[in-house]
Amino acid sequence: MYGQELGAKERDGIEAGTEELEAAFQARIDRGERVEPKDWMPEHYRKTLIRMMGQHAHSEIVGQLPEGNWITRAPTLERKQILLAKVQDEAGHGLYLYSAAETLGVTRDDLTEQLLSGKMKYSSIFNYPTLSWADIGAVGWLVDGAAIMNQVPLQRTSYGPYSRAMIRICKEESFHQRQGFDIMRKMANGTKEQKDMAQDALNRFWYPSLMMFGPSDKESVHSDQSMKWRIKINTNDELRQKFVDQTVPQAEFLGLTVPDDKLAWNEEKGGYDFSEPDWAEFFEVIKGNGPCNEERIEARRKAWDDGAWFRDALTAHAEKQARRRAEGALQAAE
Amino acid sequence: MPSLPDMNSTDVVGMARRAAEHQAPRDRHIHNEELKPALFEWLCRMGDSTLILGHRLSEWCGHAPVLEEDIALANVALDLIGHTQMWLGLAGEVECEGRDADRLAFRRDVAHFRNVLLVEKQNGDIGSTLMRQFLFDAWHIERLRGLSESSSERVAEIAAKAFKEVSYHVDRSADLVIRLGDGTDESHRRMQKALDSHWTYANEMFTDDGVDEAVAEVGIAARSSELKPAWDRLVDEVFAEATLVRPDNDYARSGGKNGQRHTEHLGHLLAEMQFLQRAYPDASW
């Protein structure tokens, strides 16, 4: 997910003579061919992809934190296992996506530094707090639900490594949304207190989930280019509509109320009319003023800084061992 | 030519025996009233130790020094929580008072926990976590190895399932202790410090008491002290390669496995772990 188009979008100057290449490149994409790492590609395509995959990867990694917040408080041994396995999957998905980005000539360390310095963003949703166990249900049900909307089409994206990473991720994520919905079901059908928690979680996560698709991009030029290159498959509005249409009946099934007075079925368009999220809040969250921005980045920075000696020590040991082996071989030869 | 798969199988007698066992699981120890208190206690020692250590490892999720390590630690935590379900599940059966694994995990207070002290120690840095892990894994693998010959089929069965996973745990933690011990000056210093800090806690794992005696007498499990020589061999071998110095102190802390004096850390861990079950005792999850 997390295809929110953020950050600088500088268009690189087109070098002379590249026009023909660009046309051939576009033709390949139009034929549905995949672009592979060593293929020629426009510099802007490369940069856009690095940003997209990097931000997607960062979102997986930062996304570990709000759910990880409840691993140590999961209410049963089985719930603990499921949640731990799920959050572990997010780490794996971040890893796959960083690897895919690395095929374009950046390193994971570069990308990490850019996350920690605030140069690169991650999905705004993970700046919201998880306050009750029902939030873990809501995150799985709504946030993963929204993510899947975006990720399923991205399996067909034009960049081969990204597409392959998405295929693996989608396969693994199939249980994520279900486990969230399962928690919601249990809560919604539980004691009065549990049901209240479930409703409260829906109230707090509904609009942030709608924000995950990004502001309307009907008029966006960047979006146009990305769609031409097939690194973005649907518009933000299409996906948001699809998400609402899918989720509202699920909320009804749970006996929960979507916090939107204007929500109504529109026969003509065959979908729901619904209220827009508060985009002013969205921009504040992106700017760093969300409820948990500081805590999230601080947690990642601490993990990174505290782990430096560990990473360095393992490098040092590997080098020592390689040296010893070389010396051993030399002595054996003499 | 009729097909004769029973003649083509090399171990048809063994297969038949196992199949029969599967049909009618019998374990004379499980409902032995006389043995009950000791066996229940012993099973809680196994299950509580894997639970608390699994919980501690799960605290790393999202905070490890590198993604690959984050994922690996979660795998070990998942294995240990899986073992907990088996050990505490069996403890509940033995106790016969309607408590299942969840009930035992989430509704007992500090004084009723029987985990060894080592596992309730706070994580500290990643080196401290991995050293604690290695000292425990080296004990764990020896414990499980012996249980394959347990006179309790149920115990042997759980141990066999856990053994494969723990073989990987100990390979991995030993490897990392070696690498970090023989890495940089800083990592060496941190690992030696972690070893010194954990050492007298680790010694508790090899102390015997009446519970050990009772289960040993009926052939369920070896006495804890009997695991020591094999553990010594393994840790000495690893410390030598890791250039770490084994602390010269045989003093064993006590109070974890018998529950008489846990550390202050356990109460905080349980307060967090048991919060939902305690705050909403009527709810199901």
Added chain:
Amino acid sequence: MSKEWPLWEVFIRGQHGLNHRHVGSLHAPDAEMAINNARDVYTRRKEGVSIWVVKSVDITASAPSEKGPLFDPAESKTYRHPTFYDIPDEVGHM
């Protein structure tokens, strides 16, 4: 910033005895740890029974410009594909 662990490509042979298949990459300080990490990262769902790792920088890949000469000849060898052969219906499944 300290030195980053090198990148490794991971190949896994699944339970069904097929060839090792490229599944992705990861970082590790050396080959032994790359194998361990691959087990933890890429076989979380019991996907594999055998793992190969190779440093990404040690892989030599065909250049994209050679894509034509390297792969086009195979395109004419349609006899390698079962649909090349006309089997009469009455023969049944083959």
